Amino acid sequence: MTPPLLEMAGVEKSYPGVHALRGVSLTLTGGEVLAVVGENGAGKSTLIKVLAGAVTPDAGRVTVAGLPVPSGVPARAKAAGVAVIYQEFSLVPALTAAENVYLGREPGRYGWLHRRAERTGAAEWFRTLGVPVDPGAPVRTLSTAQQQIVEIAKALAADARILVLDEPTAPLTPPEVDRLFVVIRGLTARGVGVIYISHRLDEVFRIADRVMVLRDGAHVSTSPVAGVTRAELIERMVGRTLDQEFPTRSPRIGEPGIVVTGLRRGDVVHDVSFHVRRGEILALTGLVGSGRTETARLLFGADRRDGGTIALDGKVLTISSPRDAVRAGIALLTEDRKNQGLILAHTVRENFALPNLSRWARFGLLDRGRERSAFAAAANRFRIKAADPRARAGTLSGGNQQKLVLAKWLERNCEVVVFDEPTRGIDVGAKYEIYQLMQELADRGKAVLMISSELPEVLGLADRVLVMHAGRITGEVTDVRQATQEQLLRLAMG
Amino acid sequence: MAGRFSRLPTETGIAGVLVLVCVAFSVATLSEERPEGAPAGEALAKQVVRDRPSEPVLIVAGTGRDDRIFAEVLEARLKAAGIHVGGAVVGTPADARDVFVKSGVSYVVASRTAARWMFWEKSKHGPPISPQSHVWPRFLTADNLLNVANQVAVIAILAAGMTLVLITGHVDLSVGSLIALSAVVGTLFVRRFAGAEGATTVGMIACCGAAVLVCGLIGTLSGLVVTRFAVPSFIITLGVMKMARGAAFRASAGESIYQLPDGFVWLGRGADLFGIPNAVVLMALIYVVIHVLLNRTTFGRYVYAVGGNVEAARLAGVRVSAVVVLVFAINGLCAGLGGVVLASQLKSGSPTFGVEYELYVIAAVVVGGTSLAGGQGNVVGTLIGAFLLAVIQNGMNLTGVGSYDQQIVLGAIIVAAVLLDRLKTRSR
Numbered sequence: 001m002t003p004p005l006l007e008m009a010g011v012e013k014s015y016p017g018v019h020a021l022r023g024v025s026l027t028l029t030g031g032e033v034l035a036v037v038g039e040n041g042a043g044k045s046t047l048i049k050v051l052a053g054a055v056t057p058d059a060g061r062v063t064v065a066g067l068p069v070p071s072g073v074p075a076r077a078k079a080a081g082v083a084v085i086y087q088e089f090s091l092v093p094a095l096t097a098a099e100n101v102y103l104g105r106e107p108g109r110y111g112w113l114h115r116r117a118e119r120t121g122a123a124e125w126f127r128t129l130g131v132p133v134d135p136g137a138p139v140r141t142l143s144t145a146q147q148q149i150v151e152i153a154k155a156l157a158a159d160a161r162i163l164v165l166d167e168p169t170a171p172l173t174p175p176e177v178d179r180l181f182v183v184i185r186g187l188t189a190r191g192v193g194v195i196y197i198s199h200r201l202d203e204v205f206r207i208a209d210r211v212m213v214l215r216d217g218a219h220v221s222t223s224p225v226a227g228v229t230r231a232e233l234i235e236r237m238v239g240r241t242l243d244q245e246f247p248t249r250s251p252r253i254g255e256p257g258i259v260v261t262g263l264r265r266g267d268v269v270h271d272v273s274f275h276v277r278r279g280e281i282l283a284l285t286g287l288v289g290s291g292r293t294e295t296a297r298l299l300f301g302a303d304r305r306d307g308g309t310i311a312l313d314g315k316v317l318t319i320s321s322p323r324d325a326v327r328a329g330i331a332l333l334t335e336d337r338k339n340q341g342l343i344l345a346h347t348v349r350e351n352f353a354l355p356n357l358s359r360w361a362r363f364g365l366l367d368r369g370r371e372r373s374a375f376a377a378a379a380n381r382f383r384i385k386a387a388d389p390r391a392r393a394g395t396l397s398g399g400n401q402q403k404l405v406l407a408k409w410l411e412r413n414c415e416v417v418v419f420d421e422p423t424r425g426i427d428v429g430a431k432y433e434i435y436q437l438m439q440e441l442a443d444r445g446k447a448v449l450m451i452s453s454e455l456p457e458v459l460g461l462a463d464r465v466l467v468m469h470a471g472r473i474t475g476e477v478t479d480v481r482q483a484t485q486e487q488l489l490r491l492a493m494g
Numbered sequence: 495m496a497g498r499f500s501r502l503p504t505e506t507g508i509a510g511v512l513v514l515v516c517v518a519f520s521v522a523t524l525s526e527e528r529p530e531g532a533p534a535g536e537a538l539a540k541q542v543v544r545d546r547p548s549e550p551v552l553i554v555a556g557t558g559r560d561d562r563i564f565a566e567v568l569e570a571r572l573k574a575a576g577i578h579v580g581g582a583v584v585g586t587p588a589d590a591r592d593v594f595v596k597s598g599v600s601y602v603v604a605s606r607t608a609a610r611w612m613f614w615e616k617s618k619h620g621p622p623i624s625p626q627s628h629v630w631p632r633f634l635t636a637d638n639l640l641n642v643a644n645q646v647a648v649i650a651i652l653a654a655g656m657t658l659v660l661i662t663g664h665v666d667l668s669v670g671s672l673i674a675l676s677a678v679v680g681t682l683f684v685r686r687f688a689g690a691e692g693a694t695t696v697g698m699i700a701c702c703g704a705a706v707l708v709c710g711l712i713g714t715l716s717g718l719v720v721t722r723f724a725v726p727s728f729i730i731t732l733g734v735m736k737m738a739r740g741a742a743f744r745a746s747a748g749e750s751i752y753q754l755p756d757g758f759v760w761l762g763r764g765a766d767l768f769g770i771p772n773a774v775v776l777m778a779l780i781y782v783v784i785h786v787l788l789n790r791t792t793f794g795r796y797v798y799a800v801g802g803n804v805e806a807a808r809l810a811g812v813r814v815s816a817v818v819v820l821v822f823a824i825n826g827l828c829a830g831l832g833g834v835v836l837a838s839q840l841k842s843g844s845p846t847f848g849v850e851y852e853l854y855v856i857a858a859v860v861v862g863g864t865s866l867a868g869g870q871g872n873v874v875g876t877l878i879g880a881f882l883l884a885v886i887q888n889g890m891n892l893t894g895v896g897s898y899d900q901q902i903v904l905g906a907i908i909v910a911a912v913l914l915d916r917l918k919t920r921s922r
Contacts (some may be wrong), residue, residue, distance in 0.1 A: 201723030302809060340809055343802035345869055354799055355810040357792040364791045408810075 003066035005030045005193045006051075006082075006162050011060030013217075014047055020046040021057065022218040028162065035198065035208035035225070039237055039455070039489075043217040044197050048164055051195075052084040053077035064162065068189045073292045083155030084164040087171075089147050091154075093140035097133050101154045125153035129183050140163045145176040152183065156192075163187060164195045169203060170289060181207050199493065201230050201286050208216065215239050231486070238455065238485040243339035246460035247432065249439050253463060254278040255313070257447030258330070258416045260299060263308035268294045270471040272308070276416065276447035281438060281460030284451045291471040292451045293335055296418050299449075300332040312415060319357040326355060331409035333402070335420040335451070341405045344394030348384070351393045352408045359412075378407040383433065401429025406437055419443055420451045435461055455485040467491040507914075508863055508875055527630050530606065531560040534625040535567030538603055541623070542568075543575045550580025552599040554590045554622065556607040560846035562627075564605045566713060587611040633892055638830045640771060644839070647773035648673070648832045650877055652851065653858040654777075654784045655828030657876045658821045660859055661788075663801040663868025664727035668716065669829040669855055671738035672916035676833025678742045680705035681751040681843030681900045690753040692856035698758060702837075712738060713826020718729035727822075735852065742845035750844035759781030762838030773835045779826065784873050797821060801868030810889035857904075858883055861911040883907070 006028040013021040021043045028034050038044050050220035051062060056072030063069065064080040091100045099106075101122040108114040122135040131149045140145060148168060155163055165184075169177045184194055184207060196208055204211055205225055213220040213236040220236045259275040269291045276282045284292050298305045301319040310317050317328045325332070334340040342351050352375050353360070360370040375389055380404045384396075393404065404424065409417065419438065423431045438461065442448045452458050458465055459480060467475040467488060475491035477483045497842025530535055542551060553568055555561035565584050572579050580599045583590045589614045594602065602622035604611075609624035632638065645829050659666045680702045684690065688697030716734050716877040720727045766771045788794035796817045810816050837843045864871025883904065890900045 300809070321813075322809045323811040323813055332809060334809065339803070340805050343799060343806050343869065346798065346802050350795065350798070353795065354807070354812070357795050361792045364793055365793055366790050366795065368790070 003063070004028060005065055007063045008047075009061055009063075011047065011050055011062075012058045013050065013055065014058055020217050021050070022061075022216075022330035023060070024214065024217070024219045025060075026212060026222065027221075028195060029190045030193050030416075032209045033188060033194045033196050033207055034222075035196045035204040035211040036214065037198065037201065037204060037211060037233060037237060038214035039453070042214040042237070043349040044214055045166070046217075047214070048084055048166060048195075048197065051077065051082055051162075051164065053082075053424060078158065081159060081161035082164070083156065083158060083160035083162070084166065084169065085148070085151045086166050089151050091139045091147060091150060094138060096136050096138055097126075097142065097146075097150050099136035100112060100139050100150050101125060101135075101157050103154070105158065114238050122153065125156055128156075128186070129153060131179060132182065132188065132230065144171045145173075145179070148172075148180070149183070152187075156187075156480045160192070162193045162195070164197070166197045167199065168196070169198065169200060177203070201233055201493065203371065204233075205230070213237055232488050234489050238489065244332070246457075247436050247439055249443065251279060251281070251442060251463050253280045254445060257313060258449075259314075261309045261311075263295060263298050263310075264306050264308065265294060265298055265303060268471050269298060269305075272468075272471075272473055274466055274473060276302040276449050278445045278447050279442050280463045281442050281448045281461055283448055283465045284449060284468060285453065285455065285465060288453065290468040290492065292468050293420055294471075295468070296332060296420055296449070296451055298417065299325070300330060301330070306375075311401070314400075326412070329413070329415035330418065331412065331414040331416070331421075332418045333405050333409065333422060334422060335424060337398075337401050337405060338394075342393045342401060345392060347390045348393050348404060349389040351404060352411070355408055356411045373413060378411055382407040382410075397430070398424075398454065399426045399433070402426055402430070402434055403437075406434070410441070414446065416447045416449070418449045420449070421453065422450060423452075423454065423457060455488055458488065459483060459485065469494040505863070508619045508758040508861065508878050508882065512878055512885065515885055516633070517883065519633040519885070519892065522889070523632040523634075523892050524629055525632055526627050528606065528627045529625040531563045532567045534560075534605065535564045536571065538564075538623065538625050538833035539571035539575070541570050541630075542577060542603060547577070547601040549601050550578045550599055551702050552580050552594065552597060552602045552609045553582040553604075554594070554602060555582075555584045555605040557585060558607060558650045561605045561607055561642045568603065587613065626648065633889060636887070638892070640765075640769075640774075642884050642888045643774045644762075644771050645888070646779045646880050647771070648836050648839075649851065649854055649884065650777050651780055651828055651832040651835065651864075651877045652855045653880050654780050654873050655825035656855050656859050657726075657862070657864055657871055658784065658788070658797060660795050660864045660866060661801045661871050662818055662821050663804070663866060664818065665719065665731065665856065665866075666716065666727065666820070666825050667731040667852045668712070668738055669825065669832075670848040670851035670853075671735045671742065671809060672712060672826060672829035673833040673836055673851055674742040674845050675676070675712075675738045676709045676750065676830040677843040677847045678746045678845055679708055679843075680834050681754060681837055682745055684755075684758070685751055686773070686874040691755050693755045693758075695757060698755070702834045705834060706827055709830030709833065710823050710827040713829070714819060714823040714828070717822025720822070721815035721818050739845070742847075746843065746845050748845060750846075752842050754841055759838055759841050762835055773791070776831070776835065780831070780849050781873055781877055784824075788872060793817065793820070798869060803869070854883070857908045857911075861908065866912075870885060879911075886897065 004027045009025045011021050011024045024043065024047060036044050036250055046055060050057045053074040053076060061068055062071060064082065069080045070076050092103065098119045102118050106113055107117040108122065119135045126133045126135065126149065127151055129152060131147055133146050139150060142150065168180060172180060176448060188194060197202055210222060211225050211228065211233065212222040213233065215237060254277055255319065256275040257278040261273045263272040264270055272295050286292050297303045299310060300323045301324050310319055312328060319325050338344060353371050355406050357366065360367045384400050384403050384407060393401065422434055422438065426434065438448055438450065441466065450462060462480055465477040465483065465488065466473050466481055469492055474494060519779050519853045538566065551572060553565050555565040556634045562584055565582055569579055569582050581597060583595060590608060590611065604622040606625055611620055614621045644669050656666065656669065683701035683704055684698055688701050712734065716731055719725065719730050761772050766772055788797065796812045799812055800814050800817050804814055833847065836847055858880040859876050860866060861882060862875035864876060886907065887900060887904065890903065
């Protein structure tokens with residue numbers, strides 16, 4: 001019996017505070033398409049990275065056609081025939097399509113390029129794939145769909161036998177998706193095994209032979225697509241049990257605090273209108289890339305908006321920069337704490353002080369005593385566990401970093417607090433504390449907007465839920481207690 | 495208190511290196527000092543004043559120029575101190591013996607030449623008091639150290655501004671050219687508007703102030719272009735460097751400007767505060783101001799924040815562009831001041847001033863521990879870095895290292911400093 005094309009067995013991976021993969025196994029035979037589905041954070045991307053050699057697993061093994069592939073070495077995975085096409089393409093924009101196809105394996109001898117062979121070779125691959133691409137055109141002049149074909153050709157030119165496509169259809173138009181599926185069928189006919197990762201379940205049913213469901217890093221099921229319904233898949237993705245506890249409270253919801261009307265920017269946010277009442281926690285959910293974070297950034301003035309008004313307590317605000325938003329009493333706790341929320345190389349206290357400095361200064365001269373005492377009080381109140389106020393922010397755990405960001409904003413008496421993925425990368429204990437702080441804010445009459453992909457968190461914490469899809473608000477759930485994750489996921493998938 | 499100590503390590507390393515280098519050069523330049531002339535007279539006068547002899551003092555010296563000066567200085571000092579001078583002989587050994595025998599004075603002070611004359615051995619009083627030779631490092635003399643401080647002043651003034659620029663994560667290559675422009679503009683204004691050699695103090699201050707402001711304005715413009723169009727400061731200031739240099743040549747028609755009053759050198763060569771050169775006093779003032787700015791003001795904190803993480807700073811409500819423009823403006827002002835000091839030291843303004851100074855200045859800042867990546871650094875380190883480079887250069891001059899080798903050594907120091915910085919950040 002010939003061994004399967006690809007076998008992954010018992011793959012384990014933990015990051016500090018997160019158990020990303022819990023003993024996941026899969027097999028892939030040549031000529032089949034295996035779809036991998038799961039919620040955000042279910043472990044799909046970690047699984048791919050292990051396969052591609054980008055991440056070293058804590059346990060488990062990968063074998064290709066019966067031969068073990070050493071883990072954590074991208075070059076060895078590539079040599080074994082594994083190619084991963086990520087959402088962010090790894091092409092050099094200034095080089096031509098042909099040059100990109102052969103990047104790193106240029107035909108020629110003694111360092112002398114054989115440019116004609118390169119061009120005809122690439123043209124041959126594009127013909128095989130059945131998509132017209134000019135081999136001599138610089139990649140930056142190509143459409144996204146054409147760039148994707150260049151990526152696939154590049155993988156094939158490198159003798160890939162296992163092709164991993166990560167959300168390949170996200171940037172494509174429907175006709176382009178159809179053409180991609182023709183390409184994928186052509187590849188499987190040649191004996192290539194395809195791992196297809198997507199949020200779009202209808203596509204999974206169209207292209208995949210089998211579908212594997214991951215949840216919280218664990219393997220839930222693998223079954224032929226013919227033997228499973230869409231509803232069953234969603235149910236498996238979400239899971240029945242809520243393993244998180246949420247603090248309870250009885251909200252006292254008041255007047256509308258922040259009112260956003262007709263917010264738009266390019267093709268990422270289309271005519272978004274909503275309001276958050278004082279004392280209310282409003283959750284904004286949806287898939288990654290649905291425009292939630294972009295909406296929050298527009299609200300905060302971090303990006304320039306093409307249109308729309310923002311009003312606080314009935315007064316229209318002129319917000320054209322984060323500074324305007326901060327002065328108006330809006331705080332944004334970004335999703336990306338490490339790059340946007342904190343200056344990791346600076347001390348905990350300096351980070352805490354940054355948006356508050358002007359209040360502790362007279363004629364620009366800083367009162368460092370007030371800075372110290374304010375920080376001491378805040379560290380105590382928010383239970384920030386830093387050994388020393390002069391420790392670097394980068395040395396704190398995820399939970400303490402988030403509490404630090406929260407403390408720095410709440411020092412300002414903000415009226416509107418926007419949380420973008422407030423508990424990402426935070427361990428369970430610290431999550432509870434963050435939830436408590438969020439509820440405390442709402443109870444003090446603030447308007448709280450929470451962006452989250454974690455549906456249990458959305459259902460457990462929010463007083464009202466808005467769902468976004470493709471830059472628009474596609475649904476509102478006012479009766480959160482009666483809502484289900486399935487309902488939200490259905491809205492989020494458009 | 496703990497705060498003070500935990501801050502130590504960042505600058506102690508470089509300060510330690512500076513101390514080590516000073517010790518090394520002191521040892522390497524140990525040599526025997528044989529005082530002659532005026533210094534010998536001064537030194538001996540002090541000794542005699544300490545003795546306070548009850549009898550009159552006889553001064554003896556040979557006919558050489560040094561001896562004559564020695565005798566004059568010594569006599570003047572002793573008289574000023576109220577010591578009774580019984581006589582002074584400047585002449586041949588025979589003259590001296592005649593006076594010595596006739597006067598019967600036993601307290602004799604002689605120059606080094608006169609002290610070697612034979613007839614003292616026959617005298618019952620033994621040899622006279624004379625200047626003693628002693629071993630002392632040439633590096634560690636007050637003159638030499640003041641010389642180093644004077645030389646370092648211009649570089650250090652520029653480096654103070656450059657520290658701010660590098661902390662924000664930018665760089666300004668135009669400072670060397672701004673020195674020339676400032677010196678030319680300042681001296682040109684003195685020649686044209688303030689009456690050249692007849693210029694008054696107020697006129698000179700106004701002209702030099704105008705030159706400094708011109709440089710501040712150019713710095714501001716650089717900052718505006720960099721922030722408004724989000725272009726790398728490296729390339730913008732490279733362009734400004736060429737333009738400012740060209741403008742300096744154009745304004746001066748390519749020649750040095752010498753028509754300056756004697757009072758023009760007050761800033762560069764004067765030393766009005768306990769003998770400390772005025773340029774050094776100005777430098778110290780600038781460092782105090784910038785140190786306070788960086789550590790005690792909101793603006794200073796924003797400078798670090800912008801360099802540490804520009805996006806986080808922006809999202810915290812910091813006016814990033816305003817901070818960067820202000821930093822470039824301050825840097826321009828510092829360069830302008832440096833140019834005025836240099837013009838005053840050399841009593842001229844030339845468009846060739848300050849060539850490659852920008853590299854020297856950046857080197858001083860980086861050696862002082864400021865990261866080119868931004869977000870970290872301070873002016874105390876920069877001052878030590880500037881002194882370290884100057885001391886090494888001075889020491890190499892004293893120990894006779896050739897100018898070619900000096901360049902190699904200075905280059906190696908810069909490379910070593912950056913590698914050290916890299917090791918430090920990696921270990922974090």
